[in-house]
Amino acid sequence: MRPIDEGMPRERTLLSWRRTVLAFSIASFALARLALAESLTLAESLAATALLVIVLIVVISMRLYRGSMSAVGVSTFIVSATTFLLGVIEILLVLKD
Template sequence: MSGTLDRPFDVGLQAERTALSWQRTTLSSAVGFLVAARLLVVDFGILSILVAATGLLITAMLFVIGHRRYRSAHAILVGSSGKRVALTSAVPLFAWAVVVFSLAVFGLAFTILIELAG
């Protein structure tokens, strides 16, 4: 049974490409949080490190969710034998939207604070 679940579901590998895009997105998000912390630590000290740590924690959780989502969808698709099946919810996508929006709000807040301080 394990060999069946390890084979790709389709020739186009859509589920695999989606999983890879989730991995690239989480990696770029993690790098963004680390770069932001590095650039803002001089002006904001521990606050920038706390924001980056929170962002990294959320990014790690979303990476795990994305991986679980892929494995679940892959198992359902492989086991469905061509039948139409309902897959997963849009909760991880909403979570990403919240993370991106929060990052934009923090960026705006830091920019305003830097302008007011300078």
């Protein structure tokens, strides 16, 4: 009997999304922690935004996994753009020091 999902590509992709969410969480909360030295409001805003993006990515990846969503292009763009913004914000914080 052949497996329904040969090579489990969907499951591997979901796990890949999970690893990315973990990496994003670590980087964004580390940034929020660093921003605490600058301003409490900035740190809270960064943490809240990060949390929102994390929840969004988890929901999107689950829906992509189930095949009930058609937004792979949009979701990859969101992840790409937020990671880019994370880097830019940190560069600004470093330059401000």
